[in-house]
Amino acid sequence: MKRRKSSVPTVKDVAREAGVAVGTVSRVINGKPVTEEYERKVREAIRRLDYHVNSYAQGLKATRTYTVAVLIPNTINPFFGSLVNCLHQALADRHYRLLLCCTDSNLRQEQEYVDMARMNKVDGIIGLTYNPSLQIDPSTPFVSIDRAFDPNIPCVASDNFAGGQLAARKLIELGCHKAAFLRVGSDLDNEPNKRRAGFEHGCMAGGLEYDCCVYSDNIDPKGVFRDFLMSHIHDGRLDYDGLFCGTDYFACCVVQILKEAGIQAGRDVQIIGYDGVRLFGSEGYLCSTIEQPVRDIAETAVDLLLGSHNYHAAPLVCLPITFREGGTTRPL
Amino acid sequence: MKRRKSSVPTVKDVAREAGVAVGTVSRVINGKPVTEEYERKVREAIRRLDYHVNSYAQGLKATRTYTVAVLIPNTINPFFGSLVNCLHQALADRHYRLLLCCTDSNLRQEQEYVDMARMNKVDGIIGLTYNPSLQIDPSTPFVSIDRAFDPNIPCVASDNFAGGQLAARKLIELGCHKAAFLRVGSDLDNEPNKRRAGFEHGCMAGGLEYDCCVYSDNIDPKGVFRDFLMSHIHDGRLDYDGLFCGTDYFACCVVQILKEAGIQAGRDVQIIGYDGVRLFGSEGYLCSTIEQPVRDIAETAVDLLLGSHNYHAAPLVCLPITFREGGTTRPL
DNA sequence: TTGTATGCGTTATCAT
DNA sequence: ATGATAACGCATACAA
Numbered sequence: 127m128k129r130r131k132s133s134v135p136t137v138k139d140v141a142r143e144a145g146v147a148v149g150t151v152s153r154v155i156n157g158k159p160v161t162e163e164y165e166r167k168v169r170e171a172i173r174r175l176d177y178h179v180n181s182y183a184q185g186l187k188a189t190r191t192y193t194v195a196v197l198i199p200n201t202i203n204p205f206f207g208s209l210v211n212c213l214h215q216a217l218a219d220r221h222y223r224l225l226l227c228c229t230d231s232n233l234r235q236e237q238e239y240v241d242m243a244r245m246n247k248v249d250g251i252i253g254l255t256y257n258p259s260l261q262i263d264p265s266t267p268f269v270s271i272d273r274a275f276d277p278n279i280p281c282v283a284s285d286n287f288a289g290g291q292l293a294a295r296k297l298i299e300l301g302c303h304k305a306a307f308l309r310v311g312s313d314l315d316n317e318p319n320k321r322r323a324g325f326e327h328g329c330m331a332g333g334l335e336y337d338c339c340v341y342s343d344n345i346d347p348k349g350v351f352r353d354f355l356m357s358h359i360h361d362g363r364l365d366y367d368g369l370f371c372g373t374d375y376f377a378c379c380v381v382q383i384l385k386e387a388g389i390q391a392g393r394d395v396q397i398i399g400y401d402g403v404r405l406f407g408s409e410g411y412l413c414s415t416i417e418q419p420v421r422d423i424a425e426t427a428v429d430l431l432l433g434s435h436n437y438h439a440a441p442l443v444c445l446p447i448t449f450r451e452g453g454t455t456r457p458l
Numbered sequence: 459m460k461r462r463k464s465s466v467p468t469v470k471d472v473a474r475e476a477g478v479a480v481g482t483v484s485r486v487i488n489g490k491p492v493t494e495e496y497e498r499k500v501r502e503a504i505r506r507l508d509y510h511v512n513s514y515a516q517g518l519k520a521t522r523t524y525t526v527a528v529l530i531p532n533t534i535n536p537f538f539g540s541l542v543n544c545l546h547q548a549l550a551d552r553h554y555r556l557l558l559c560c561t562d563s564n565l566r567q568e569q570e571y572v573d574m575a576r577m578n579k580v581d582g583i584i585g586l587t588y589n590p591s592l593q594i595d596p597s598t599p600f601v602s603i604d605r606a607f608d609p610n611i612p613c614v615a616s617d618n619f620a621g622g623q624l625a626a627r628k629l630i631e632l633g634c635h636k637a638a639f640l641r642v643g644s645d646l647d648n649e650p651n652k653r654r655a656g657f658e659h660g661c662m663a664g665g666l667e668y669d670c671c672v673y674s675d676n677i678d679p680k681g682v683f684r685d686f687l688m689s690h691i692h693d694g695r696l697d698y699d700g701l702f703c704g705t706d707y708f709a710c711c712v713v714q715i716l717k718e719a720g721i722q723a724g725r726d727v728q729i730i731g732y733d734g735v736r737l738f739g740s741e742g743y744l745c746s747t748i749e750q751p752v753r754d755i756a757e758t759a760v761d762l763l764l765g766s767h768n769y770h771a772a773p774l775v776c777l778p779i780t781f782r783e784g785g786t787t788r789p790l
Numbered sequence: 791t792t793g794t795a796t797g798c799g800t801t802a803t804c805a806t
Numbered sequence: 807a808t809g810a811t812a813a814c815g816c817a818t819a820c821a822a
Contacts, residue, residue, distance in 0.1 A: 136815055147793040152817055161791065178576045182517035183815035186798050191514065193557075200543050202739035207539035211532050215563040225525075226558040228546045235550075244510045375738045382741075405737075405744070406707045407534035409714075412737070468799055479809040484801055493807065515799035518814050 135175040144171035155179060190249060193223045194431065197239055197253035200230040203375070205401045205418075206254070209271070212424030213252060220432060222249070229255065236260055240268075250431045256312050269431045271423065273316040274442050280430045283317040284418040285444040290324025291331075293370040293398045293416055296449055298332040300396045300456055302368030305329060305336040308354070308380060309372030310347040317444075318372065321400055321416075325370050337366070348379045355383055364389050367396065374399035377413040381454055391454040402450060411452030419445045467507040476503035487511060522581060525555045526763065529571055529585035532562040535707070537733045537750075538586070541603070544756030545584060552764060554581070561587065568592055572600075582763045588644050601763045603755065605648040606774050612762045615649040616750040617776040622656025623663075625702040625730045625748055628781055630664040632728045632788055634700030637661060637668040640686070640712060641704030642679040649776075650704065653732055653748075657702050669698070680711045687715055696721050699728065706731035709745040713786055723786040734782060743784030751777045 137155075141148045144167040153160050154168040171177070185191045194217055201207045214224045225248055227239040236257040243251050243266040250267035253260075262268050264278060274281035297305050307325050311318070322338060329336040339354045341347075358365040364384065371377035377399030381391045391397045391413070402417025404410065411417075422445045430443070451457065469487075473480045476499040485492050486500040503509070517523045526549055533539045546556045557580055559571040568589040575583050575598045582599035585592075594600050596610060606613035629637050639657050643650070654670060661668040671686045673679075690697040696716065703709035709731030713723045723729045723745070734749025736742065743749075754777045762775070783789065 134815095137817095138815080148816080149793060149795095149818080150791090153792085156817080159791075164792080178573070180518070180815055181579050182514050182523070183798090184817080185514040186512070186518055186800090186815080187817050189798090196558075200739075201533050201539040201546070202536070202543050204534070204536060204539065204738070207533040207536065210558070211534050211560055211563070214533070214558055214560045218560075218563055218567075224558045226528075226542070226546060226556045228543055228550075241510070247513050378737065378741065405710065406536070407532070409710065466799095469801095470799080480799090481801085481803095481810075482808060485808090488801080491807075496808080512799055515814090516801080518799080518816090519801050521814090 134180075135177045136180070137177075139175055140168065140171045140177050143175055144168045191247060192221060193225055193248045194428075195225040195227055195239060195243060195248040195251045197227045197229055197236060197251060197255050199254070199256070200228050201226070204403045204405075204407075205374070205420075208403075208407060208420050209254070209424060211407075212421050213428065215421075216424045216428040220428065222428075222432070229257075240266070252427050252431060256314060256316075258314055267431055269427045271427055272318055273314065275315075276440075278440050280437075280440040280443070281317070282423055282426045282430060282443040282445070284416075284423065284447050286317045286320040287324035287327075288444070289400060289416040289418075289447040290321040290326070290370070291328035292324075292447065292449055293321075293400070294325050294328025294332060294334060294336075296398060296414075296455070296458075297368035297370065297396055298328075298334050299458060300368065302334060302366075302396055304366050305334055305368035305370065306358075306366045307336065307338045307340070307370050307372075308351055308376055309339070310341045310343065310345055310350060310376065311372060312343050318400075321370075321372055334368075347376055348383065351376065351380055352383050355380065356387070359387055359389070362388060364395055367394075369395060369397045371397065371399045374401040374403040374412050374415050377415070377454065381413060392456055396456060397454040398449075399452075399454075402448075411450050414452040414455035415450050417448045417450045419447070466512075467509045468512070469509075471507055472500065472503045472509050475507055476500045523579065524553060525557055525580045526760075527557045527559055527571060527575060527580040527583045529559045529561055529568060529583060529587055531586070531588070532560050533558070536735045536737075536739075537706070537752075540735075540739060540752050541586070541756060544753050545760065547753075548756045548760040552760065554760075554764070561589075572598070584759050584763060588646060588648075590646055599763055601759045603759055604650055605646065607647075608772075610772050612769075612772040612775070613649070614755055614758045614762065614775040614777070616748075616755065616779050618649050618652040619656035619659070620776070621732060621748040621750075621779040622653040622658070622702070623660035624656075624779065624781055625653075625732070626657050626660025626664060626666060626668075628730060628746075628787070628790075629700035629702065629728055630660075630666050631790060632700065634666060634698075634728055636698050637666055637700035637702065638690075638698045639668065639670045639672070639702050639704075640683055640708055641671070642673045642675065642677055642682060642708065643704060644675050650732075653702075653704055666700075679708055680715065683708065683712055684715050687712065688719070691719055691721070694720060696727055699726075701727060701729045703729065703731045706733040706735040706744050706747050709747070709786065713745060724788055728788060729786040730781075731784075731786075734780075743782050746784040746787040747782050749780045749782045751779070 137148045137151045140151045229236045236255050252269050254271040270281040272283045341350050399413045399415040469480045469483045472483045561568045586603040602613040604615045731745045731747040
């Protein structure tokens with residue numbers, strides 16, 4: 127890579143050009159009180175030399191970098207993409223920069239990214255992580271999304287339990303008699319695992335019979351769902367008339383599997399996902415779903431990270447969810 | 459935000475703890491030759507004090523930050539999300555960090571992000587930008603994606619012209635007799651605009667009759683496409699039996715509009731998009747499409763940015779595209 | 791209000 | 807090979 131021209135102007139150059147002291151230049155830059163006359167001279171010199179502050183020198187003194195690292199599995203999954211986008215928005219509004227750290231790409235590199243923060247390179251971390259043994263330096267502000275794994279780490283998530291309950295209630299409203307919960311994923315004790323608990327609670331409260339089909343991570347979701355569903359199809363009819371899937375992704379898999387078996391979502395079976403993924407961010411929902419308030423989650427996480435709160439213990443913030451029709455349930 | 463404990467250990471502390479000079483510590487850190495005995499002492503001191511280098515101080519001397527800014531409209535559109543993910547991968551492989559700059563969020567902030575680079579905050583920029591009057595500091599390495607707007611700026615894109623030609627050829631193979639090209643977007647002279655040119659060329663070469671429906675930016679795509687298509691439906695039949703859409707997003711819009719009008723993609727009309735978007739990155743294609751080699755684009759852009767090439771003029775690299783069936787065309 | 795001088799944590803250049 | 811010390815560019819406490 128080409129290097130910069132060696133002669134990048136510094137405060138010293140500006141001071142000389144303007145005929146003032148470096149302190150004055152610094153004050154102008156930082157909006158400290160300065161005589162109008164001097165201010166003008168400095169600004170002109172800055173313009174003439176095309177001067178820009180070197181934020182590395184700045185950060186060296188300030189121990190503040192205005193940069194936040196975001197740890198996320200990837201940006202391909204539309205839910206993650208949307209979350210990253212909202213986080214960027216929230217950070218940019220507060221004049222913070224976003225250092226993107228995709229943890230999928232170099233698997234289990236989460237720890238490395240967390241360590242990076244200690245090098246004073248970022249002011250804080252917002253992480254949606256799965257590493258069960260993640261060690262977080264207590265001196266680095268950290269906000270977790272979807273996972274409350276340390277009493278000192280604030281966590282923000284959608285109200286997963288209520289989301290599961292709501293899904294159950296909707297299936298009941300839709301007249302279902304036998305439901306199932308489907309999911310593949312981390313065994314970690316994270317928030318999304320409450321979706322199942324909420325669903326079970328909702329089913330029991332409403333008298334809806336249900337089964338659970340829950341598999342560990344690192345398994346091809348489509349494969350296990352196909353096996354499960356196929357073993358529950360008799361004479362072309364599915365044993366269940368309502369399905370709640372852990373994510374919209376799973377719901378989409380299920381919809382397609384059933385379609386291939388001649389069973390149509392919304393007509394023969396009611397299917398609800400979780401996340402609220404929309405194609406291209408604006409089109410309709412991919413499936414009927416429990417929508418997460420992505421924007422609120424991002425705003426809250428950033429507020430929690432940058433705000434100077436004074437909680438006795440780190441809070442768990444559960445934000446309200448919404449049911450959205452997306453074609454895989456009959457209109458109510 | 460909580461501040462770090464004031465006593466973050468520095469090289470000086472490590473030196474004192476290890477009973478050596480700061481220079482020796484620095485040498486150990488940077489892998490310069492050091493006696494085994496000293497190396498051991500320093501490493502132990504580093505471990506004991508839990509020392510981490512301050513990269514701001516490092517950057518101050520080195521003028522190298524190992525950080526690259528990526529300018530992209532957003533991470534919601536799955537194509538952008540996928541591109542960002544690949545760029546992250548390519549950068550991480552080379553031990554570079556990715557500073558994410560979504561230009562949609564604060565509209566037309568592209569210039570601001572470019573300016574940021576001059577503050578020595580990033581080593582280079584990879585930008586997928588639309589700002590027609592973007593001023594790029596010639597001393598900041600910049601690689602453009604999809605837009606060749608300066609003879610000094612390398613540009614990498616998919617082979618848009620060939621993609622357009624391929625789409626035309628496919629429609630011809632599918633037996634189409636009257637085709638149309640649909641698109642909404644920037645009037646900018648960027649690479650994706652060659653999709654239309656290639657398509658026209660392909661149609662003419664193959665004797666396929668065609669129309670073009672091209673609209674400027676900032677228009678609701680679904681609205682204009684609906685108007686256009688509706689005016690071309692007579693007695694429930696579409697005037698066209700083949701459609702090439704500027705992006706997969708447009709193709710999806712069109713598919714849905716036609717579906718509502720009782721016209722089925724793949725059966726009544728052959729529809730091809732552009733990008734190669736896949737739901738959740740792994741499922742099937744959203745529509746039949748000309749797939750961009752996102753991974754190669756990212757790798758090439760990073761290589762161009764970080765590599766020490768010596769071109770007389772900045773190259774335009776057009777990477778090969780592929781046709782993919784995605785259900786909106788009849789199987790060939 | 792403005793100028794001067796010192797320190798931030800690191801690396802590089804000297805001597806040793 | 808190692809130790810001491812001078813930059814790097816900026817902010818700030820202090821002096822004027």
